[in-house]
C-alpha cells in the first residue's frame with residue numbers, strides 16, 4: 348500500500364523560527380515562543396515578559412512537549428529573577444502549569460537551584476538571576492545534545508530490529524524540534540533514518556483532539572522533505588492489519604520507575620496493536636523524562652483537559668480564523684466530553700526505551716535505574 352503514495356514534495360527549509368529563544372531587548376529580558384497553536388497556518392512569535400504569560404502559553408499549548416516544557420520552565424524562573432519577581436512564587440506557578448510532563452518541574456527546579464545556590468554564596472539579585480539563566484541555557488544545550496544522541500541510538504536500534512531496507516514508521520502526536528532544544532525525540536530518530544536513506548514511510552497519526560500530528564508533525568516532516576502520510580487515529584489499526592507498519596516510534600511525558608510510559612492519549616492502544624501484530628513499540632525520551640520518584644503507571648497524574656477541545660474545533664487551528672475566535676462545534680451544545688491528555692502504557696508492551704544514554708530492552712525497573720545512574724555520572728563529570 349505504501350508504494351501507492353507518491354513521494355511527498357520536498358519541503359521548504361526547516362522552520363525559520365526556533366521553538367523558543369531568550370532575548371534581551373532594551374525594554375527588558377523576554378522569553379520568545381513560537382506559538383504552536385497557530386501552526387501550520389502561521390509562524391507567530393509569542394513574547395513572554397512575565398511568568399503568568401508563560402503559564403498561559405504552557406496551559407494553552409502555545410509551548411508544549413515534555414523536553415521543551417522543561418527548558419521553558421527553566422527560562423521562566425530566570426525571567427522572574429531578572430525582572431525582580433518573586434522566584435519562589437514563579438516556581439510554584441510554573442511547576443503546576445501542567446501536571447504530567449515531569450520535565451517541566453525538573454527544568455523549573457534546576458534553574459531555581461542555580462538561583463538559590465548563587466544567593467547562598469552571597470550573590471546579589473542580578474548575579475543570582477544570571478545564575479538561573481546560566482542553568483536554563485545549560486539545560487537547553489544538554490537537551491539539544493541528548494536529542495542528537497537519541498537519534499543515533501534510535502536508528503541503530505531500528506536497523507537491528509528491522510534488518511534490510513526502508514523503515515515504515517508510525518508515530519503519534521509531535522516529537523520533533525517543536526518539543527526540544529534540538530531536533531526532538533522520536534521524530535529525530537525518523538529524521539535521521541530519512542537522512543540515511545532508510546525511511547520508506549512516516550505514518551503520522553493526526554492525534555485528536557488538538558491535532559499535534561496533523562498540524563505539527565506533518566509541518567516538520569514536510570519541511571524536512573520526508574515521505575510522510577497523515578492518517579486519522581482510528582485508521583492506525585487497519586495499517587497494522589495490512590502489514591504496513593514496521594515499528595512505532597513515540598515520545599513520553601513521564602516514565603515511571605517500573606518503566607510505565609505516560610504519553611499522548613492514543614499511545615496505549617497503539618502499544619496493544621503493536622503487541623498483537625508483533626511490531627516493535629519504541630519509546631524515545633531523554634532521561635530527564637524519567638521520574639524515579641513515581642513508582643509505577645498508576646502513580647502518574649494524567650492531565651484532564653477541557654471537554655471543549657473535543658466538542659469544538661478551535662479556531663486558531665482552522666486556517667484563516669483569527670486568534671481567540673470561538674470554536675466550531677462538532678457536538679450538540681452542552682455535550683459532556685472525556686478528554687485525558689495522556690494515557691499510560693505498561694512496560695511489558697514497550698519493546699525498548701531509547702534515551703541519550705542508550706537503548707533499554709526489555710524494559711525493567713533495574714534497567715531504568717541504571718540509565719539514570721549513567722546520566723547522573725555524565726552530568727557530574
Ligand SMILES: CSC[C@H]1O[C@H](OP(=O)(O)O)[C@H](O)[C@@H]1O
Nearest residue numbers: 411412413520526598599610611
Ligand atoms: C517528546 S515530548 C512530546 C510529547 O508531548 C506531547 O504532549 P503535549 O502535546 O500535550 O505537550 C505528547 O505527549 C508527545 O509525545
